[in-house]
Amino acid sequence: MNQLRPVRLIVIACVGMIVFASSPVCSQARAQTASQRQQFAKAIRNAATRVLPSVVSVEVIGVAQGGAGSNSSEVANDAPSCGLVVDPSGLILASDIILRRPSASLLVVLEDQTRLAATVVARDYHRGLVLLKTEADRSLPAIEVPSEVRTPVGGTVVAVGRYGTDQSPMVSSGILSARGRLEGTMLQTDARVSPTYYGGPLVDLYGNVIGIVVPAVAPGGAPDDTSWYDSGIAFAVPLPIVANKLPQLRDGNDIKKGLIGIVPRSNDPYEEDTQLAAVRSRSPAEKAGLQAGDVIESVAGQTVLMFQQVKEALGPYDAGDEIEIKYQRDGQSSTINVTLADSIPPLRPQRIGAWAVETDTALTEASEPTATKDISDDDRITEDAPGVQVVVAGVLPGSPSDGKLVEGDVIESVNDAAIESLATLRRKLVTAEPNVEIEIRVRRDDSEEIVNVMPTSVAGALPTTTFPAWKANNESESDDPWDVKELRLPDVPNLGAYAGPENDQSIDGLALLVLLLSPEQRDPQDALKDYRKAATENGVLVCAICSEDDQRWQPKEIDTISRMTTLMAQRIPVGAIGIAATGAIKGNKPSAADSMVIAMALSDRKNFDGIAVSDQTRPPAVRLRENEPDRSLQLLLPIENVDDGPTWLAPLSKAGYPVTLGGELQFDDLLRWTRLLQSI
Known part of the structure; x- marks a missing residue:
């Protein structure tokens, strides 16, 4: 210790001398920096001041509470948003967040706190905008809508809004992060915007309006469009696009996204x-x-x-x-x-009742029965790898494929379209025309055959049969139930566990059921102890996950569940993944976990093939998207008839989500359904 003291004093003395010697320079630098900050702040104020006369508040009066599809977010409940005057006669562009729930009336509040009733002229569903009309008794200060934006990426931008009874200005600065985001439709900025900025202008340092701020997130990035507010990721509709579409909106014509199919x-x-x-x-x-x-x-x-x-x-x-x-x-x-069209008939997913896998052609030619690799239709697939073919591994008794396809058939084409991967085959069948026979060309015993099969709808009663029993490889013939093991992520408090085989076992045909527990259930290993035998017999891994809080599931846990699911699929390859809550099982009451299952699956489309929840589930505040062929999702409910289902089932069905009727679901039924998610 005595040896360190002189060194320590020298260092401090040296630092002191440096500070003393350089203090005039530092003072000058600090003064210069302060001056620059003042100039920058002044530029921001000037830019905001230039557009503030055209910025108004939009208040939603008499918003309906609760109900299917309700949104309990800050925006829906009590936060006004903004609008931008685009015509002196009283035309105002705003975010369509104000129309996403029924309301009694809309009020536009001017800079001088004058309140004017507003009516909807037209809506741009594609970009999340709405054109409002007010009957003002005077000309309103309108902004100029430019035909081009020259602000470079990296340039400073300012989001402008108003808030409160006194219409106080709100300003948030940042940079223009990118153009053409969200599939070519949006500007992106790192300015932190709260919901009150939605519908307000995004301007450059010269006060030129370059966009209108709207709530938006990347597909699958969050359960609701407002989820990223105040996160440093915000989006704005480019003003040149608005200029292009304004005449159509003025004429009262709604705008919808163009679909190609x-x-x-x-x-x-x-x-x-x-x-x-x-x-x-x-x-x-x-x-x-x-x-x-x-x-x-x-x-x-x-x-x-x-x-x-x-x-x-x-x-x-x-x-x-x-x-x-x-x-x-x-x-x-x-x-x-x-x-392009504004709508395409929704999916009516079809299947033929076969279980197919991808195999390596070299190993197949060698007639190795363990060469099959069970892979599902998501990011876990490496598609179209050299030497890969699609082979029938099983046929569901009583299905359209029964008696037509046999185990070992190599599927080469469907309706003359080559099948080079399992994903291609799955998407081809999901989009098949109902009640129209399909032609399948297969290679069977070194000869080609044409098989005509009439697909059947995925929707309907849960089949009572399943594929032939899965088998372990020759090194693992034990019939003992799988052990329950801990599943944890190092950076989250959520507890998890799973019942499954050892990681090094090679087993074909496994599926995975992710079971979200009700918040009061705090021990996932204990929750799985009664399911070990059924899971083993059905060839379905069961992963149980607890909520972070013992009172609720939270939207932020969507990422945690997704990561745990990905970790499970990496440990033990599976052919399909379902996610469920215990409320779906007979005798169990619905809980917050059921709502979380819906939010989870609709937000994280890449991981899950199906969801199972109680018919008494209260739907979460998730913006519903159409079911997509490349991420087709099924829904299992413990009901006997669609007419007995909840009110929120209708919009899901209309959006192309097939509903499987499970009746009084037992846990074995849930496992059988999970296995059947592999069916094509």
Whole structure:
């Protein structure tokens, strides 16, 4: 210790001398920095002041509370949003967040606190905007709507709003982070915006309006569009697009997103692959002549190499717009014009009752029975790997495939479209036309055969049979029930456990059921002890997860559940994943876990193939999206008839989610349903 003291004193003395010697320089630097901050703050104030006369508040009066699809967020309950005057006669653009729940009336509050009743002229559903009309007794200060935006990415931008009875200005600055976000429709900024900014302007340092702030999140990024507010990730509709659409809105015409109806072959939108796995029935793509197997080369003049680029190229276009599609078929390039639609008949997912797996052709030729690799239709698949083929591993008794397909058949094409991966086959069947026979070409015993199969709807009564029993490999023939093991993430407090085989066991046909426990259940290992035998007999891993809080499940836990599910699928390969709450099982009351299951599955579409909840579940505040062919999701309810279902079931069915009727569900029924999620 004595040896350290002199060194310590020297260091302090040196530091003291440096500070003393440099203090005039530091003072000058601090003064310069303070001056720069003052100038920057002044520029922000000037920019905001330039547009503030055109910024108004929008109050929603008499908002209905509760009910299916209700939103308990801050926005819906008590927070006014903003609007921007775009015409002196009283036309105001605002965020359509104000219309997402029924209300008695809308009021526009001007800068001088004058309140004016407002009516809806038209709505842009695609970008989340609404045009309002007020009957003002004077001309209102309107902003100029520019035809182009020149603010560079990285430039300073300012979000402007108003709040309170005195219409106090609100300002939040940041940078313009990116253009063309959310599939080519939005500007992105890191300015922190609360719900009161929605509908207000995003301006540059010169006071030029470059966008209108709206609530939005990336697909699957959160359960609700308002979830990212005040997070440093905010979005705004570019003003040039608004200028383009304003005449249509003025005329009272609603605007909707343009839909085309194509289904990608690849699971990864960033993979260099634009081949189509399927084309939606009665869609613009089908009407224009696109077919499964076509490779998209360009969209509206933009060359595309991956499906994400296809989405971004299509993103800015609305229903009714005509775009040019260049595609390749059989080595020949062609061009067609497609008129986008505002809707496509919802999915009516079909299946033929077969269980298929991907196999390595080299191992298959060697006739190794353990060569099959059970893989499901999500990010766990490496599609179209060299030497991969799709093989029938089992047929469901009494299904359309019974007596037509046999174990070992190699599926080569469906309706002349080549099948090169399990994902392609699944998407082809999910989008099959109801009551229309499909032609399947298979290779069986070194010869080709054509099999005609009539698909059946996924919706309906839960089948009473399942696929042939799964089998462990030759190294593990034990019939003992699986052990229960702990499942934890190092950075979250949620407890988890699972009943399953050892990680190094190679077992075909396994499925995974993620069971969210009610908040009062705090011991996942104890919750699984009665399910070990049934899980083992059915070949379904069961993973139980507790909530962080003993009173509720929270939206932030969506990421935790997703990560735990991914961890499970990495430890033990599975063919399908369902997520359920114990409220779905006979004798159990619904809990917050049932609502969380719905929020979880609709937010995290990449992990789950089906959800099972109580019919008494209170639906969460999740913005419903249409069921998608590349992420098709099934729903199991403990009811005998759809007419006996809850009111929130109707919009789910309308959006293309097939409903399986489970009756008085027992836990074994839940496990059988999970296995059947593998069915194509």
